Amino acid sequence: MRSQRIFSYTFLAPALLLFAAFTIYPVISSLILSFQKSNGGVSTFIGFANYTRLFHDDIFWKALTNTFIIFIIQVPLMIILALILANLLNHQLLKLKGFFRVSFFLPAVTSLVAYSILFSIMLQEDGIINNVLGMIGIGPVGWLSTPFWAKTSIILAMTWRWTGYNMVIFLAALQNVPNEIYEAASIDGAGKVRQFFSITIPSLKPVILFAGILSTIGTLQLFDEPYNLTKGGPADSTMSLGLYIYQNGFKYFDFGYASAIAYVVVVLVAILTFIQFKVTGDE
Amino acid sequence: MSMTERAASGPQVSVKPRRTVKKRGGGVGKYVLLAVFTVVSIFPFYWMLIGATNHSSKMFADTPTLLPGSEFWTNFTNLNNSIGITRVLANSLIVSLLYLLFALIVCTCAAYVLAKFQFKGRNFIFTMFLLSMMIPNQATLIPLFKMMSDLNLLNTYFALIAPMLCYPFAIFLMRQNFLAFPTELLEAARLDGAGEVRIFLTIVLPSMKPALAATAIFLFMTQWNNFMWPLVATTSSDMYTFPVALSSLMGLSIIDYGQVMTGVTIATIPIIIVFLALQKHFISGMLGSAVK
Numbered sequence: 041m042r043s044q045r046i047f048s049y050t051f052l053a054p055a056l057l058l059f060a061a062f063t064i065y066p067v068i069s070s071l072i073l074s075f076q077k078s079n080g081g082v083s084t085f086i087g088f089a090n091y092t093r094l095f096h097d098d099i100f101w102k103a104l105t106n107t108f109i110i111f112i113i114q115v116p117l118m119i120i121l122a123l124i125l126a127n128l129l130n131h132q133l134l135k136l137k138g139f140f141r142v143s144f145f146l147p148a149v150t151s152l153v154a155y156s157i158l159f160s161i162m163l164q165e166d167g168i169i170n171n172v173l174g175m176i177g178i179g180p181v182g183w184l185s186t187p188f189w190a191k192t193s194i195i196l197a198m199t200w201r202w203t204g205y206n207m208v209i210f211l212a213a214l215q216n217v218p219n220e221i222y223e224a225a226s227i228d229g230a231g232k233v234r235q236f237f238s239i240t241i242p243s244l245k246p247v248i249l250f251a252g253i254l255s256t257i258g259t260l261q262l263f264d265e266p267y268n269l270t271k272g273g274p275a276d277s278t279m280s281l282g283l284y285i286y287q288n289g290f291k292y293f294d295f296g297y298a299s300a301i302a303y304v305v306v307v308l309v310a311i312l313t314f315i316q317f318k319v320t321g322d323e
Numbered sequence: 324m325s326m327t328e329r330a331a332s333g334p335q336v337s338v339k340p341r342r343t344v345k346k347r348g349g350g351v352g353k354y355v356l357l358a359v360f361t362v363v364s365i366f367p368f369y370w371m372l373i374g375a376t377n378h379s380s381k382m383f384a385d386t387p388t389l390l391p392g393s394e395f396w397t398n399f400t401n402l403n404n405s406i407g408i409t410r411v412l413a414n415s416l417i418v419s420l421l422y423l424l425f426a427l428i429v430c431t432c433a434a435y436v437l438a439k440f441q442f443k444g445r446n447f448i449f450t451m452f453l454l455s456m457m458i459p460n461q462a463t464l465i466p467l468f469k470m471m472s473d474l475n476l477l478n479t480y481f482a483l484i485a486p487m488l489c490y491p492f493a494i495f496l497m498r499q500n501f502l503a504f505p506t507e508l509l510e511a512a513r514l515d516g517a518g519e520v521r522i523f524l525t526i527v528l529p530s531m532k533p534a535l536a537a538t539a540i541f542l543f544m545t546q547w548n549n550f551m552w553p554l555v556a557t558t559s560s561d562m563y564t565f566p567v568a569l570s571s572l573m574g575l576s577i578i579d580y581g582q583v584m585t586g587v588t589i590a591t592i593p594i595i596i597v598f599l600a601l602q603k604h605f606i607s608g609m610l611g612s613a614v615k
Binding site: 051052056058073135142144148263 | 354361365455551569591
């Protein structure tokens with residue numbers, strides 16, 4: 041018993057030490073920083089000044105609004121698309137199933153930087169997407185040069201990157217739904233659409249919650265895409281909280297203010313995750 | 324182009340057994356829809372290859388080339404001159420592999436203990452790990468930067484690797500797998516007089532190969548794709564990781580898109596090849612315990 045206890049603590053020690061040094065310490069230090077102002081290496085305590093400054097900071101509000109717009113449109117769009125695709129692929133006799141699954145998942149293995157850059161090139165004014173749209177008489181669309189389309193670009197790019205990933209999660213969960221339920225529903229006269237809403241969605245509820253929470257945390261931390269795809273512009277229309285933290289921290293070296301914004305993100309993640317748990321119900 | 328071809332060939336192939344196809348799980352419409360999504364998923368990859376093998380201007384012509392060109396080596400040489408591709412690739416590879424090795428050891432050991440041993444504070448520690456998964460990276464970014472800067476560790480592999488070594492999600496993943504390991508086997512081995520370390524190494528670990536592979540891939544990908552931390556932790560271009568170097572190309576005043584596309588291709592193709600070779604491990608690694 042004693043040897044087991046020694047073994048336990050020894051095996052756990054590296055993880056705990058690393059956790060204390062690189063997670064707990066920074067999280068606390070960041071909170072302290074958010075109440076400070078640092079000037080040439082000298083930090084002074086300034087109370088809630090960084091937080092009150094947030095209220096009057098237009099760019100912060102813009103970043104917050106942008107994040108929410110992207111969140112409210114992108115996450116449901118992606119999850120619905122992923123559900124539809126998973127539902128389409130969830131037929132035992134579907135041909136080329138493996139091929140479709142791999143094709144849809146492929147965007148998820150690209151690095152965030154690589155795909156953001158790829159999209160920033162495709163979405164240029166004279167890029168391939170406008171060229172193709174031009175062939176069918178649309179455009180040219182100012183994907184990266186107008187605020188509305190720049191947000192749309194981010195949403196489209198993110199949806200391209202993550203839909204297949206979520207689809208595979210849903211597909212795996214659907215394997216656990218017995219086929220007999222669908223057969224019984226069909227005998228009772230329920231159509232495909234009805235089956236989708238009455239069987240597929242309810243049985244995937246926990247997994248949808250899981251995907252929703254992952255996407256929420258992901259969207260609130262959004263950084264790689266605006267940094268590489270739109271550089272936050274035009275006119276801060278794609279500024280995200282993550283990018284604004286980075287700019288304050290490493291362009292203006294205002295560590296205190298950047299930490300205050302970071303703590304807003306921490307609180308938002310907590311609140312949104314809590315709401316999602318409540319909305320989806322059940323424990 | 325290929326989109327219309329696909330859409331057109333779909334119905335022709337399945338026109339005869341239409342009724343059976345429909346009964347079997349969706350008619351032609353379903354395949355057309357799936358084909359459209361496939362094109363949308365795949366086309367950017369194709370365009371990436373076109374861009375990497377052509378001169379920059381071809382990508383933005385009024386009638387763009389849809390065929391691969393022969394400029395790959397020119398683009399590659401230019402890319403190498405701008406970012407020192409071998410150096411940054413080596414950086415990324417070394418950092419990702421070292422990280423994978425050490426993080427796998429740290430997380431696996433912790434996960435095993437958390438799954439199979441009773442001791443004071445176990446639940447508390449596990450809950451802390453779980454909760455910390457919700458903390459955004461940005462909340463630790465600045466203190467970590469200050470720490471590394473104070474210790475003069477910026478621009479070192481250590482700074483790139485250390486902060487994420489204890490990765491709660493990997494612990495969670497491995498713990499799930501250890502929980503499924505029969506405790507009776509452990510007890511039997513103990514009765515036979517085997518020590519804890521030996522039990523772990525020779526009895527438990529060998530049965531965990533699929534889980535270890537999945538976790539290893541997950542850890543590797545996390546580090547390989549990491550951007551924000553390397554961006555602030557490296558300031559000299561010879562310590563850049565590949566994503567940071569790639570991103571820096573887009574910040575130049577004159578951007579040579581042929582080079583950039585070549586870089587994007589080099590960042591993407593090896594991962595795709597590994598993915599196709601190890602599909603099952605790869606998917607379960609990337610999705611974590613969501614997929615069993």
